[in-house]
Amino acid sequence: MSKAISFTYSLDPPASVPAASATHNGVPVPTSGGESFPITPAQSSRSATHAFYTDASAQLLAVQARVNEVLTAWKDAIGDAEKHKEATGKVAYGQGKAQRLMQANKADEAAADDDEEEEDEESDE
Structure with a gap:
């Protein structure tokens, strides 16, 4: 069994925001999707557990960075369109x-x- 950290997302942007307006590095960001980051521990001089958690920690940071990219792209695309909800x-x-x-x-x-x-x-x- 392979181990991985996975995430899925589904966003519901306002109808006034075109779906292609959210981009990251020039690539459109879809309103829903998911990704998986495999945990592949290398050999460790300490223990197998140490190797696993070292790689899991690195993959968790990669997941966090990717989620931030997706949400930031949509936040920038939406801008102030929903600010009235908090007025x-x-x-x-x-x-x-x-x-x-x-x-x-x-x-x-x-x-x-x-x-x-x-x-x-x-x-x-």
Whole structure:
């Protein structure tokens, strides 16, 4: 049995972005596909396990680089076409997305605390 690291992807770009617009080094990047990177350990003076993990680590870095190439090509092709999905209106200083998420989380925690207090009062009666 041969060992390999494989990945598949399937992207759904906006209809306004032509399929051939995503390229890497002048070659079009398809919206779906996959690749396999075989793990072929060389002889190691340490152990077979060491040889396997050394090659597996190198192949994993190759997979990461390839996935980055594919996703970057599509990110560049799409550009700002989907930015409206994240539009939050005018954001005041200190009110970035992280700050708003923290405030929402605090509000949820406060609501949960209120619910617990109401349950405690009901059980005391």
